Amino acid sequence: MITIFKNKRDIPQDITYIELNDIFFNQNTAEKLDERAAQFIEKIDDARLLSKYKIRSRFDDITLNIDRLSTGCKTVLNVFYYPDKVFCLKECGNNALEVLYGFEKGFVYSEYAMIPFEMDSVEVQTLGGKKVIDDYEELKEWWEDEE
Amino acid sequence: MKSRPAVMEHFATVHTSFVIDFTFTNNITILMGDSGTGKTAAFSFIKECMVTNPKILCIDYFDYQKNIKEILCQANGKLIVVDNADILLDDDTRKYISQDDENQYLLIGRNPKNLFTTKENLFELVSERVGEQTKFMIQPYM
Numbered sequence: 001m002i003t004i005f006k007n008k009r010d011i012p013q014d015i016t017y018i019e020l021n022d023i024f025f026n027q028n029t030a031e032k033l034d035e036r037a038a039q040f041i042e043k044i045d046d047a048r049l050l051s052k053y054k055i056r057s058r059f060d061d062i063t064l065n066i067d068r069l070s071t072g073c074k075t076v077l078n079v080f081y082y083p084d085k086v087f088c089l090k091e092c093g094n095n096a097l098e099v100l101y102g103f104e105k106g107f108v109y110s111e112y113a114m115i116p117f118e119m120d121s122v123e124v125q126t127l128g129g130k131k132v133i134d135d136y137e138e139l140k141e142w143w144e145d146e147e
Numbered sequence: 148m149k150s151r152p153a154v155m156e157h158f159a160t161v162h163t164s165f166v167i168d169f170t171f172t173n174n175i176t177i178l179m180g181d182s183g184t185g186k187t188a189a190f191s192f193i194k195e196c197m198v199t200n201p202k203i204l205c206i207d208y209f210d211y212q213k214n215i216k217e218i219l220c221q222a223n224g225k226l227i228v229v230d231n232a233d234i235l236l237d238d239d240t241r242k243y244i245s246q247d248d249e250n251q252y253l254l255i256g257r258n259p260k261n262l263f264t265t266k267e268n269l270f271e272l273v274s275e276r277v278g279e280q281t282k283f284m285i286q287p288y289m
Contacts, residue, residue: 019234020208045183059185059274059281060164071231072182090233090258093182112258 001132002079002100003123005086005109006143010126017086017109018078024087025074026067032081033066040080044073044096072096079106089114113143150174154202154226154251162192166282171251173268175244177232179257179288180271186255189272189283190230193253204250207231216240225250232256 005011018024030053038049046058053066069077071091076099078087083103089110092100097116100108121134124142133139152171160167167189178186194205204222206215207230215235219227220243229235233256236244241261244252259268269288274281 020211022208022231044181047183058183059188068188070183070187088234091182091231091256093180093184093257096182112260114257 001121001123002103002106002108003125003130004089005107005125006111007126008109008111011086011107011109015084015086015107017088019088021075021078021087021091022067022071024082025069025078029074029078029081030066033077036080037077040076040099041069041073043099044076044093045070070096076100079103079108083107113140115139115143150248152251153248154224158193158226160192160196162195164280165192166277166280167192168282169253169285171253174248175252175254175262175264175268176270176285177257177259177262177264177268178253178255178270178272178285184272185274185283186272187230190228190255192283193228202226203228205230206235208234211235216243219243219247219250223249226253227251228253228255230255233258 008017011017033052041047041049041055048056050056050063055064055066057064072093073096075087075092076096079100080103083105086107086109089108092114094116097114098118101116101119101122115136119136121132123130123132133142150173153174156171158169190207193203197203197205202225204225204227216239227250232254238261245263270285271288272283273286274283
């Protein structure tokens with residue numbers, strides 16, 4: 001399950017935090033893409049991965065560079081290919097959040113609640129420790145609780 | 148917050164096979180919704196108009212290191228379009244936007260914090276095929 005931080009001070013010093021998902025994807029993640037990325041690209045952006053750096057857009061059925069993926073899709077791919085870094089969650093739509101919340105590992109950060117309508121278990125981490133939450137309302141309460 | 152658009156009630160442009168046809172009903176429009184609906188593509192088409200239309204000011208993550216509030220304070224009579232708004236706008240800037248009646252805002256993001264907005268400010272992007280073109284419009288977010 002993914003691990004969520006709600007305060008930057010809770011992120012361990014040996015883990016890098018990435019705020020701008022677009023730039024990180026363009027400069028790092030794009031070159032690591034393989035066939036596993038296709039399912040995420042299709043589910044979130046309704047686009048088809050043609051080759052490592054090309055997608056077929058849902059609009060006009062035209063071929064585009066991979067940098068034209070949505071920021072939400074790029075965030076999901078960043079977390080998937082770099083599960084050792086913390087990525088900003090704020091630019092994910094509900095469709096991207098649903099995919100992200102289903103990952104087996106990865107770190108994300110947002111100071112306010114970003115929860116998909118349907119969710120499984122996630123781990124939340126503060127300086128006080130970690131715990132697993134599998135309920136929407138409980139997770140929302142944790143996020144809104146100012147410790 | 149319900150307030151009439153200060154700069155324009157309608158914006159339209161064409162970029163090859165893409166048509167933008169936005170009708171604004173509030174001074175602050177928050178454009179949200181799922182990822183991959185074309186919000187940033189629409190932003191890029193509006194940004195193209197900034198070259199010739201002095202009423203358009205576009206801001207996105209390429210302005211990450213700039214003082215966004217200062218840019219807004221210097222603007223007058225503009226439709227200010229902000230992509231990546233949830234990353235670029237801090238609380239102070241959001242409060243400024245909520246009180247700015249000189250400019251109009253189209254904010255692409257999902258966080259309405261400190262903008263003092265209501266559901267009447269929330270919109271999503273929709274698209275439809277018209278012949279060989281794709282037309283983008285905004286509609287109230289459900």
